[in-house]
Amino acid sequence: MLQKSIVHRYLSYAAYLLAFLVLGWGFTPYHDVFLGLILGTIVSFINIFILYFRIERMGQAVVEGKKVRSLGMLHRFAMAGLAVLIVTLFPDYFHMVSMVIGLMAAYLIIFIDSIFKTLHSR
Numbered sequence: 540m541l542q543k544s545i546v547h548r549y550l551s552y553a554a555y556l557l558a559f560l561v562l563g564w565g566f567t568p569y570h571d572v573f574l575g576l577i578l579g580t581i582v583s584f585i586n587i588f589i590l591y592f593r594i595e596r597m598g599q600a601v602v603e604g605k606k607v608r609s610l611g612m613l614h615r616f617a618m619a620g621l622a623v624l625i626v627t628l629f630p631d632y633f634h635m636v637s638m639v640i641g642l643m644a645a646y647l648i649i650f651i652d653s654i655f656k657t658l659h660s661r
Contacts, residue, residue, distance in 0.1 A: 546588075546591055549584075549645070549648060550584075553580070553584045553645070556580060556644060556648070557577065557580060560573050560576050560577045561573075561577065563576075564577065570632075571631070571634040572637045573637070574633050575626065575635065575637030576637045576638070576641040578622055578625065578626070578633060578638050578641060579622060579638040579640060579641020579643075579644065580641040580645070582618050582619060582622045583641060583642050583643065583644045583646070584644075586615040586619070587645040589611055589614060589618075590610060593609075593611050596608070597610065619642055622642065623635075623638070626638050
């Protein structure tokens, strides 16, 4: 199971990333690109936290010997679909490609963090 310290570390990385993206939105002329990245990153981290809480519940169910439910794939797909809907409804404010890149932000942070932890442990 994931430790709470790992989740808190990912949350702090997300806060730094979102602060950087907000600065990019405020100080560059690429407002739609940065808003797309911000929207995608927020949805990405919401999906990661949904997955985290579902995994915690699944672990509790296994320990208690109860039936194991799904990890909520449909809910995470719906969140990504909602982000796509927002971008298509407001194309002047959001950039679609950058929103899709933002959807991968949480997974990229997890990947980079695991590489640093592996290199640091050696």
